[in-house]
Amino acid sequence: MTVQRGVRDRPMRLGPYRALEHRFGFEVSDEHLSSWLRTAFEPLHTEPSKVEVTYSIRSVSSSRFDVAAGGAALSGPIPASRVLPLLLSNLNRAIARSARRHLVLHAGVVGSGGGAVLLPGSSGSGKSTMVATAGRLGHPYGADEHAAIGFEDGLIEPIPKPLALKPGSAHLFGDLSDGAQASFFGDQLFLPAAALCGGLITPSSPIVAIAFPAYEEGVTATLRGITPAEALLRLREHSWNFGVDPVRAFRILSAVVRKAPAYDLTFADSSAAWSVLMAHHT
Amino acid sequence: MDDTSVRDGPCTGTIRRDGVVSERMLDGATYRPVYAGLVSQAATVPRLTVGVRSEWFDDEVVVLSVETGDLHHLDRNATLVWALIDGERTVEAIVREVAAIVDVPLQTMGGDVRAVLDQLCSTGLLVLDRDAAP
Numbered sequence: 001m002t003v004q005r006g007v008r009d010r011p012m013r014l015g016p017y018r019a020l021e022h023r024f025g026f027e028v029s030d031e032h033l034s035s036w037l038r039t040a041f042e043p044l045h046t047e048p049s050k051v052e053v054t055y056s057i058r059s060v061s062s063s064r065f066d067v068a069a070g071g072a073a074l075s076g077p078i079p080a081s082r083v084l085p086l087l088l089s090n091l092n093r094a095i096a097r098s099a100r101r102h103l104v105l106h107a108g109v110v111g112s113g114g115g116a117v118l119l120p121g122s123s124g125s126g127k128s129t130m131v132a133t134a135g136r137l138g139h140p141y142g143a144d145e146h147a148a149i150g151f152e153d154g155l156i157e158p159i160p161k162p163l164a165l166k167p168g169s170a171h172l173f174g175d176l177s178d179g180a181q182a183s184f185f186g187d188q189l190f191l192p193a194a195a196l197c198g199g200l201i202t203p204s205s206p207i208v209a210i211a212f213p214a215y216e217e218g219v220t221a222t223l224r225g226i227t228p229a230e231a232l233l234r235l236r237e238h239s240w241n242f243g244v245d246p247v248r249a250f251r252i253l254s255a256v257v258r259k260a261p262a263y264d265l266t267f268a269d270s271s272a273a274w275s276v277l278m279a280h281h282t
Numbered sequence: 283m284d285d286t287s288v289r290d291g292p293c294t295g296t297i298r299r300d301g302v303v304s305e306r307m308l309d310g311a312t313y314r315p316v317y318a319g320l321v322s323q324a325a326t327v328p329r330l331t332v333g334v335r336s337e338w339f340d341d342e343v344v345v346l347s348v349e350t351g352d353l354h355h356l357d358r359n360a361t362l363v364w365a366l367i368d369g370e371r372t373v374e375a376i377v378r379e380v381a382a383i384v385d386v387p388l389q390t391m392g393g394d395v396r397a398v399l400d401q402l403c404s405t406g407l408l409v410l411d412r413d414a415a416p
Contacts, residue, residue: 227339227340227342228339228340228342229339229342229343229344229355230355232337232339232344232353233344233353233355236353242351243351246346246348246351247335247346247348250335250337250346250353251335254337254344257339258339
């Protein structure tokens with residue numbers, strides 16, 4: 001799908017949505033984009049409540065859009081292909097900043113055996129590819145960019161935002177874009193939770209395994225166990241808000257690594273990597 | 283007090299006669315005490331900096347510096363030293379006990395233990411208190 005012009009005089013309002021403590025909505029003047037956002041953010045729809053930030057996307061010419069958050073411009077007029085990446089990156093930051101009751105890690109989350117597998121990783125590690133692969137194999141989807149761990153109970157709060165795949169791996173999931181739900185914006189592929197096959201993870205899922213993905217061209221998928229101490233240090237590196245309350249964050253991450261085995265997962269083929277992880281884990 | 287002004291890299295400070303260095307970062311924003319000389323004094327008593335937290339995982343320890351939010355992963359030797367820091371044992375007592383545990387001559391062990399204590403001090407996890415020595 002590409003964003004086609006179907007501009008309305010009055011923008012459509014979507015929401016309210018909630019991810020952690022961030023309550024937000026959209027105002028969109030383009031009908032196709034509006035329709036896509038409505039589907040993609042449906043899992044985050046929440047009861048009527050005050051919206052903290054409205055993200056507005058308005059057509060300013062035949063091919064360019066203004067994007068703003070709470071009335072403040074996020075950019076000058078940009079082409080359609082850049083709208084969603086810009087919107088999601090700002091949304092990601094706002095969600096992480098909103099966290100009061102959760103430690104937020106830069107990690108994907110996938111369901112397995114009634115629990116949640118954490119896939120912490122920086123950009124380019126293959127984290128989103130692993131999440132999408134697991135989703136296509138029927139594992140429940142938890143999150144792409146943010147793993148939210150409750151400070152009090154150590155359990156996972158799902159944040160089922162649309163999943164963003166970079167050009168390097170987007171082609172692997174091109175079949176999913178045949179449906180109306182998955183969409184290419186520029187060379188990135190965006191997958192709503194509904195485009196994946198496994199549904200959503202149960203709220204308050206326990207963490208049952210931690211795998212640090214590392215994409216490496218040409219390698220065979222391998223899994224190497226790491227110690228809880230090493231896992232703790234690496235999780236801290238991937239945290240968005242550890243420093244806000246380091247004592248609580250330290251305590252909860254320590255509890256997590258005591259219970260959940262942690263691994264380095266090096267791979268080139270994400271399906272093989274997932275098989276190796278599941279074979280070992282189960 | 284006979285003090286000596288020093289300048290070392292990005293830091294400037296004053297060494298007091300008791301070996302304590304009051305260090306001032308040149309950006310003027312950060313002050314932190316460091317300790318020179320105290321570790322080499324056998325009667326010095328190391329103790330944990332207020333607010334420091336640690337978690338044990340089998341024979342490994344991860345320590346949180348609440349002030350900076352940094353985590354420190356202690357290796358086996360450092361963990362052994364860490365386990366003996368109770369605010370009462372002196373540097374000398376710690377050296378003696380570590381040497382006995384790992385079965386290494388006291389003189390050899392002394393340098394290693396003091397190096398660990400130095401490092402723990404410089405990262406702000408320990409303070410050294412000569413006055414607290416029995």
